[in-house]
Amino acid sequence: MLRIITLLTVLTLGASQACAAGLGGKFSPLEAMHQTPYGSLFFIEDTANDFDIRRGAIFVLIQGDGNLRLPTQSQGYCFAFNHYTITDRSKLSKTYRARIRKTLANGKIKSENFSAEFIPTPIITSPAVPNLCINGVSGVTLIQIEFNSEAGPAFSRTIAFSLVE
């Protein structure tokens, strides 16, 4: 009996760990971000719009899938993928998609689909990173994002984060 309880405890803890995403190291500038593995997902600190993503932006690595604790940013949140590669020289654009589910304070859920085309870059300083910026977060308590792309399974990620008013 004790053995079963111990096993269940371990499994429950393991599962909760697997469902929790976390923030990792910070990378700046773009060259440093491009040194991370292909398909790495980042949260861009203090940035709410894609035109604000500059060379000196601070990219915070998102490890794993699941719930995430992000600093409060009233204007919005931006995420980016590392698509730097020297092996894919096709110059063909890849479609990056995201399904965004916003849970409002009244409990309603608002879904949005996003897609954009980006060409994997062999240029380490390229600022054209696949990114997703979410605005209009006022009155939103939870945001869930499902990423996927034809660039490969590394880009299939699911994260969620709560917004504290």
Place this chain on the structure above:
Amino acid sequence: MSASSAQPASPQASIARPGTRLRKEFFVSTFVIVLTVLVGTVCIFALASTLTQSRILSLSFDGVPASIWKLDSVRQDWSALRKQIADQTEALKAANSANLMLEDRGTKAAQGLNWAKEQLKDTLYEVSASLSGIDNDLSDFLSGSADYGAKVARLKASNARLRNGQASLAGVLDQFDKISGAYAIAKTEYDEYDAESKGLNQKITSLASGIKSIQDSIDVVFSKITKNVDAPTRARIENALYELNPTSTWFSKAISWFVILQPDVLSLILVVLMGVLGSSMQILHSLFRGDGIQSFGDYVLRLSVGAITALVIFIVAKAGVPIIADASRLNGDAPINPYFVSFVAIISGLMSEQAIVTVQNQGQRFFANGTSEPDRWARQDLNPDLAAQNLDVPTLARYLTISNEAAEAILKGSQRATSEQQKIVAIYLRKSVRDLFSDLPQR
């Protein structure tokens, strides 16, 4: 009558003779000059080849002197491999050049496809929005994450049904047909480029690895000469092989033909050619001195004599017979100095008469009694010495196998004693040959 009829013929003959002689002189002089130039040219090849061969043979690998035939065998393999490398490098250059040109095509094809894809994406969203409420399942599929190929295929499959059912969809479906057609063309263009590029890249990889593999094979070929093929050894071997390897020019081919001859044969060829050159010099000198033109056959004979004399002098000198001042330079296994050998051969041809006399003298001395020691006379009357030791003439005569009178004459110094006789007399009198005999007869 006969005398008077012969008279008029004489002036005609005297007029015709100088013309014929001049023609003969001209042809013979031309022949001699052309021959000398030709012989000189061939001598240049032979001397240059001998020098090259000497230089190559002075190399040693792991303490073992190089062999010209072994090097030539390696050279043939090395040359074939180098040709393969040259061919593959040329092919690699062509492939890289083609790849560069293809790159431009690829960029254009990718741009076209990216643009068509963007258009298709927008159109599919438009169709998806139009289908909302009409065919929600298809609408969701078109806005979902399926790939464009699947979306286009499904929409095409439903095209006729949608057109029949909903006339309002005609505009957006027409747009889809147009854009999907453009996308298909762009995709085909890109796929063609991609296939070509992959084939070309595969070829480039294969050529590059082929070149690397051939370079490794060269090391294997070099290991026939030495097991330690380090960088300096490799450079030395390659230098030697480059000297052996003929280029496409006839000069290089001729030199190469000479260089790979067996070293002793090349030395003898050099000697004979230099002998002919010496004779040619002698003939030209006599022509310029105005000694007169001889017959064609005489010149050919002189050249032959020069060649044979040079060969004989070389053989005699190599045999160790002292016919030249510094015999050690040609003795036995002394390394061949091509310039010295050429000099000896040239003077042998140039002074062939003297050379023949020198060899004859050496031969006479050699064949006279099987030794080079000359006959000598007793320095003084040796009879008192004989008496002082209680020895007698008949016993000595018996040892010398000559008569008593002849033995008496040798002791008195009135008759020459051969080398053997000198030794027997010296032993009999217990003295040295040097003390008893002299090269000069007594007065």
